[in-house]
Amino acid sequence: MANSPDSPTSTLSIPAVPAEAWAAAILTIDLGAVVANWCLLRDCVAPADCAAVVKADAYGLGAARVAPALAAAGCRRFFVAMPDEAVALRAVLPEVEIACFGGLPAGAEAVFREHRIVPVLNHLGEIARWSAYARRTGGPLPAIVHLDTGMNRLGLGPDERADLAEQPERLVGIDVRCWISHLACADQPTHWLTAAQLGRFRLALAALPPAPASLANSAGIFRGRALRFDRVRPGAALYGVNPTPESANPMQGTIVLEGRILQVRAVDRPMTVGYGAAHFVARKGRIATISVGYADGYGRALSGRGHVFVAGRPAAVVGRVSMDLITADVTNIPDHLIQPGGLVELIGPHRPVDQIADEAGTIGYEILTSLGRRYHRRWLEPGTGAE
Ligand SMILES: *Cc1c(COP(=O)(O)O)cnc(C)c1O
Numbered sequence: 303m304a305n306s307p308d309s310p311t312s313t314l315s316i317p318a319v320p321a322e323a324w325a326a327a328i329l330t331i332d333l334g335a336v337v338a339n340w341c342l343l344r345d346c347v348a349p350a351d352c353a354a355v356v357k358a359d360a361y362g363l364g365a366a367r368v369a370p371a372l373a374a375a376g377c378r379r380f381f382v383a384m385p386d387e388a389v390a391l392r393a394v395l396p397e398v399e400i401a402c403f404g405g406l407p408a409g410a411e412a413v414f415r416e417h418r419i420v421p422v423l424n425h426l427g428e429i430a431r432w433s434a435y436a437r438r439t440g441g442p443l444p445a446i447v448h449l450d451t452g453m454n455r456l457g458l459g460p461d462e463r464a465d466l467a468e469q470p471e472r473l474v475g476i477d478v479r480c481w482i483s484h485l486a487c488a489d490q491p492t493h494w495l496t497a498a499q500l501g502r503f504r505l506a507l508a509a510l511p512p513a514p515a516s517l518a519n520s521a522g523i524f525r526g527r528a529l530r531f532d533r534v535r536p537g538a539a540l541y542g543v544n545p546t547p548e549s550a551n552p553m554q555g556t557i558v559l560e561g562r563i564l565q566v567r568a569v570d571r572p573m574t575v576g577y578g579a580a581h582f583v584a585r586k587g588r589i590a591t592i593s594v595g596y597a598d599g600y601g602r603a604l605s606g607r608g609h610v611f612v613a614g615r616p617a618a619v620v621g622r623v624s625m626d627l628i629t630a631d632v633t634n635i636p637d638h639l640i641q642p643g644g645l646v647e648l649i650g651p652h653r654p655v656d657q658i659a660d661e662a663g664t665i666g667y668e669i670l671t672s673l674g675r676r677y678h679r680r681w682l683e684p685g686t687g688a689e
Pocket of ligand 1 (some may be wrong): 519
């Protein structure tokens with residue numbers, strides 16, 4: 303047989319069995335769910351405009367697929383964090399507004415202008431540089447200006463805002479598309495700092511030249527109409543992270559991560575499992591070895607804490623998470639469900655992102671942005687539910 307697995311030519315031909323059938327782990331990304339989440343937020347905040355934050359490769363899901371799907375659904379404004387992300391996104395989306403949170407690096411002005419990237423200007427030095435560059439190149443250039451209202455991370459602080467309010471000519475050549483600020487505590491339903499930031503933002507806006515304003519991230523959208531202003535900037539909620547951690551998640555899950563069972567082995571006391579002999583086998587049972595590890599973003603913190611799901615039934619991750627493998631106690635799962643080659647759910651309907659984040663001692667954001675590069679990625683297109 304020309305295409306038998308042992309044939310030297312077999313690697314050159316298209317495999318008869320699709321990669322999904324043997325891939326070590328499969329990440330299914332439901333673009334329809336991402337779009338549905340954006341539409342829910344859009345309808346919720348209307349008439350305010352709903353942008354989309356697609357930094358960090360759309361929180362690990364893949365900006366090159368996510369952003370066009372959102373643009374097709376009507377999203378017109380996108381935010382990334384780094385210049386390289388902005389340039390890459392511009393290559394995919396020629397028409398939309400692309401803004402870059404990380405500011406305007408010295409020397410990058412021409413790249414921003416060439417690719418029509420809107421810098422988020424975070425201090426007076428960047429404003430001076432963009433203004434000078436605009437005057438030199440003979441035309442107004444767009445920018446978003448970030449006002450810091452309490453995060454103390456990026457943005458113009460009170461003194462810089464006062465200077466700008468007194469000397470609006472510092473903005474000559476700059477087309478201010480939006481004043482933004484960022485909330486530090488919107489994930490908590492009521493927090494004194496949210497109210498304080500809102501007050502400071504309003505005061506700052508009143509003193510500055512008029513332009514649209516934007517304050518709310520995902521959680522901010524759910525903390526009252528007053529926070530929505532003209533535009534909102536959700537990221538995490540688009541990808542299914544709960545923007546209201548104190549109550550049920552209004553968003554849809556967007557990913558399913560499945561790992562493959564490589565072996566199932568019988569164990570009994572006094573054996574141990576894995577590195578460091580960290581797991582002591584207490585009784586006769588079975589261990590399934592699954593081909594996902596910390597190199598894939600299945601964090602080492604999940605050692606002895608995580609769960610995998612086999613046909614909806616939980617199995618505890620026992621022993622240490624290693625680079626490419628985890629081990630789960632499948633003693634209580636019927637044999638026929640745990641055959642080598644079978645798939646188990648690591649993230650999905652039985653283990654939403656926020657829950658695995660809890661187990662790992664982190665937040666859903668970090669689980670998503672750590673999603674590995676070795677996964678076989680399947681895309682479910684909006685509307686069709688198919689690839
Ligand atoms: C990341 C980011 C967002 C989006 O935040 P989410 O909590 O993911 O919705 C909005 N604004 C700024 C400035 C950000 O850095």
